[in-house]
Amino acid sequence: MSEAARPDRQPGMKVVLVAPEIPGNTGTIGRTCVALDLELILIRPYGFDISDKSVRRAGLDYWKHVRLSEYDDWGAFLAARAPGREQLFFFEDDGTGGTVYDPVYPADAYLVFGRETKGLPPEILDGMADRCFRLPMRSPHIRSLNLANAATAVIYQAMRDHLA
Known part of the structure; x- marks a missing residue:
């Protein structure tokens, strides 16, 4: 992990992509993360x-400025970061916790998104129905x-109380 991406160096909201498939x-x-100075966390496997x-190309010449952290799997991410339950916000098409407009997002929230074709794995969402939004x-x-x-859309909604 690079110095810039160390969890203790950069407090604040983070975007987590679990097994992204489309570069x-x-x-x-990543470009949105650079614009808002957010860390991007990628969890393998990638497509x-x-x-x-x-x-x-999608990040244009901004990709080199992405504060990027990578983990081999969800367990490695949890072990390294140890986020509190109240910091985790999952986003799914059928999120049962309400819409993205319902929560109050803390400044240190983890905004978690799943793969494009399947969403988040059931084992990640197990017991988190109230933390899953749409x-x-x-x-x-x-x-x-x-x-x-x-x-x-979610990132800007989550950041609305934290943008100057």
Whole structure:
């Protein structure tokens, strides 16, 4: 882990992508993290090579500024970071904890998103139904939003009380 990404160096909100599959989404989310000075945490396995030029292309020349941390799996992430339950916010199409507008997000929240095709694994969500939120969608013609679009909407909502 690089010095800039050490958990004790950078307090604040963090974005966590669990097993991301599409490099363009990861790059776009990374760019949003740079814009808001948030750490991006990636949890393996990935559906692409992190050095893939499409990740860099989506993040443009900002990718080198992403405060990036990587973990081999969810267990390694929990062991290293030890987030409190109240810091964890999971986002799914069918989140049962309410909409993204309901929680009050602490400044040290972890905003957790799953893979594009399957969402978050059941073992991660086990016992966390009240911590799992959704973006409202009015149209019956849409099952879900693109991960990068959904993450950006959630991140800005979560940050609204923390932006100057």
